[in-house]
Amino acid sequence: MSLQESSGVALWRQVADGIERGIADGRFAAGEKLPGEIEIADTYRVNRHTVRRALAALAERGLVRAERGSGTYVEAQRLAYPLRSRTRFSEIVGAGGREPRGQLIDASEEPATRELARELGLKTGAPLVRIESVRLADRTPICVSTNWLSADRFPGAGAVFANARSMTKLLAHYGVRDYRRASTRVTATIVDASDAARLDLALGRPVLVVDSTDVATDGKPLVTKRARFAAERVEFLVENS
Amino acid sequence: MSLQESSGVALWRQVADGIERGIADGRFAAGEKLPGEIEIADTYRVNRHTVRRALAALAERGLVRAERGSGTYVEAQRLAYPLRSRTRFSEIVGAGGREPRGQLIDASEEPATRELARELGLKTGAPLVRIESVRLADRTPICVSTNWLSADRFPGAGAVFANARSMTKLLAHYGVRDYRRASTRVTATIVDASDAARLDLALGRPVLVVDSTDVATDGKPLVTKRARFAAERVEFLVENS
DNA sequence: TCAAGTTGTCTATTATCATAGACAACTTGA
DNA sequence: TCAAGTTGTCTATGATAATAGACAACTTGA
Numbered sequence: 396m397s398l399q400e401s402s403g404v405a406l407w408r409q410v411a412d413g414i415e416r417g418i419a420d421g422r423f424a425a426g427e428k429l430p431g432e433i434e435i436a437d438t439y440r441v442n443r444h445t446v447r448r449a450l451a452a453l454a455e456r457g458l459v460r461a462e463r464g465s466g467t468y469v470e471a472q473r474l475a476y477p478l479r480s481r482t483r484f485s486e487i488v489g490a491g492g493r494e495p496r497g498q499l500i501d502a503s504e505e506p507a508t509r510e511l512a513r514e515l516g517l518k519t520g521a522p523l524v525r526i527e528s529v530r531l532a533d534r535t536p537i538c539v540s541t542n543w544l545s546a547d548r549f550p551g552a553g554a555v556f557a558n559a560r561s562m563t564k565l566l567a568h569y570g571v572r573d574y575r576r577a578s579t580r581v582t583a584t585i586v587d588a589s590d591a592a593r594l595d596l597a598l599g600r601p602v603l604v605v606d607s608t609d610v611a612t613d614g615k616p617l618v619t620k621r622a623r624f625a626a627e628r629v630e631f632l633v634e635n636s
Numbered sequence: 637m638s639l640q641e642s643s644g645v646a647l648w649r650q651v652a653d654g655i656e657r658g659i660a661d662g663r664f665a666a667g668e669k670l671p672g673e674i675e676i677a678d679t680y681r682v683n684r685h686t687v688r689r690a691l692a693a694l695a696e697r698g699l700v701r702a703e704r705g706s707g708t709y710v711e712a713q714r715l716a717y718p719l720r721s722r723t724r725f726s727e728i729v730g731a732g733g734r735e736p737r738g739q740l741i742d743a744s745e746e747p748a749t750r751e752l753a754r755e756l757g758l759k760t761g762a763p764l765v766r767i768e769s770v771r772l773a774d775r776t777p778i779c780v781s782t783n784w785l786s787a788d789r790f791p792g793a794g795a796v797f798a799n800a801r802s803m804t805k806l807l808a809h810y811g812v813r814d815y816r817r818a819s820t821r822v823t824a825t826i827v828d829a830s831d832a833a834r835l836d837l838a839l840g841r842p843v844l845v846v847d848s849t850d851v852a853t854d855g856k857p858l859v860t861k862r863a864r865f866a867a868e869r870v871e872f873l874v875e876n877s
Numbered sequence: 878t879c880a881a882g883t884t885g886t887c888t889a890t891t892a893t894c895a896t897a898g899a900c901a902a903c904t905t906g907a
Numbered sequence: 908t909c910a911a912g913t914t915g916t917c918t919a920t921g922a923t924a925a926t927a928g929a930c931a932a933c934t935t936g937a
Contacts, residue, residue, distance in 0.1 A: 403649025403693065404840035405924065411644070412826045412840075419825060431883065442926050447884085452644065463884045464933030473823070478874050579874035582714070583824035583842040583867035584660060585653045598643035598650065601824040601842035601867070626824035626842070633719050633820035633874055646894065672913065683896045688914085704914045705903030 407448035408599065410439050414449065418458060418469055419627060428466040429459065456597065474532060477632040480575045483563055484530050493532040497560035500527040500593065502553025504546055511543050514608050514619040522546035526556050529593050536594045537629060540622040566617060574617055577610040583626060594625045601626040648689035649840065651680050655690065659699060659710055660868060669707040670700065697838060715773060718873040721816045724804055725771050734773040738801035741768040741834065743794025745787055752784050755849050755860040763787035767797050770834050777835045778870060781863040807858060815858055818851040824867060835866045842867040
């Protein structure tokens with residue numbers, strides 16, 4: 396366990412990241428007791444105060460809980476998220492026995508950029524509705540999503556989404572019975588400040604970025620989106636046909 | 637552009653991450669000139685010296701190049717990496733017009749944990765060969781991969797891989813003509829210190845973690861692996877059937 | 878009950894981060 | 908040629924990060 400200095404990441408933060416990795420990949424199971432602060436300090440070769448700061452940060456995020464005189468205990472695990480052709484957030488979360496919720500952050504109109512127009516099969520500059528929403532499982536934010544739809548095909552989509560709080564219901568409102576995922580691209584980056592606030596995520600944490608387009612059963616593009624998932628809260632399952 | 641203090645991530649690092657996001661998502665195209673240091677400082681509301689440190693970090697990693705008196709210019713882009721049932725690193729890299737390379741880091745024997753045994757259809761404690769390798773495209777490290785194979789089925793696999801430098805060729809050496817990807821799980825985390833060194837990646841950068849198992853045409857598990865990709869250098873394409 | 882091991886809190890010191898200002902060195906276009 | 912705009916380098920100062928040591932408060936098991 397060797398850490399790196401002057402990388403722009405504070406030592407306590409590197410220790411916190413290391414412990415969190417341990418929780419995420421199962422080296423420290425939920426409910427289990429972490430090594431003592433002195434032992435952690437030894438393994439990472441930092442001062443005990445530095446470890447304390449790392450643990451304090453994890454505790455504030457609810458990943459661990461310190462008990463004076465006894466030890467520090469783990470409490471967490473990830474949501475399994477299949478990347479299927481037929482992907483419904485509410486079904487995935489519900490399948491995990493958790494309560495799905497959606498919340499509108501912002502809706503506005505804007506003209507289509509070249510890339511968005513291509514994805515949606517429209518002309519550059521065509522009017523689009525942009526819907527920003529956050530999706531949660533049991534009060535824990537899972538992802539922030541930016542959705543673009545044709546403003547001609549889905550007039551007043553923002554207001555509809557505000558009530559429906561679900562893309563599936565929004566589409567149903569316009570007569571779309573079924574749809575499927577056409578393309579999906581996945582990468583990762585560091586969360587930006589506004590997403591960090593919406594996801595209740597500390598700065599510097601990684602997010603999985605998913606660009607995708609949903610199409611109707613006849614193949615016509617309906618909505619294209621960019622979703623940012625808190626990487627520490629989900630695990631994507633890719634189906635290989 | 638609002639940044640966050642006392643998050644364990646230095647301001648200069650947050651600015652560097654922001655600019656890098658801009659490069660990754662195309663706001664700043666390759667070859668293009670970035671805004672001036674003073675302008676960047678204004679948008680992020682930090683001191684010009686802080687911006688200079690951010691740019692210096694990006695320059696050291698080869699993402700930008702500063703020209704005195706003129707400006708700072710972008711130089712970079714990502715490798716498109718399809719997550720298919722039939723995935724061959726060398727083919728993917730070759731398709732992008734780049735030269736694929738593999739390099740053995742370490743090979744050793746170890747007993748199967750419960751999880752590894754399940755993936756490979758073996759008994760817990762069965763002897764496994766663990767092969768650590770790094771894969772590059774034109775001298776740029778793309779991913780570090782830890783592979784586990786049955787030591788009974790593939791005796792001396794480490795030595796074979798050291799010569800072949802490719803998992804496809806290793807399997808062919810044991811008579812495996814074809815194989816496919818059975819399962820794939822994707823998530824992201826912050827790079828750890830040893831992977832950072834192997835990937836020539838700064839600490840605190842995100843990596844895409846891919847857990848997968850390859851099986852023979854008859855469905856028998858051959859090798860299970862955990863690969864860590866430098867998120868800034870790749871973009872996964874998920875095929876939706 | 879008690880010793881060993883744990884987390885919590887305090888003081889103090891040194892190195893790094895971030896800001897601020899000034900000016901040099903260089904490029905570009907009018 | 909020259910002015911405006913760019914990156915490069917220097918000094919200086921206050922805030923924060925990290926280390927170090929000591930001891931209090933509490934839990935656990937012998």
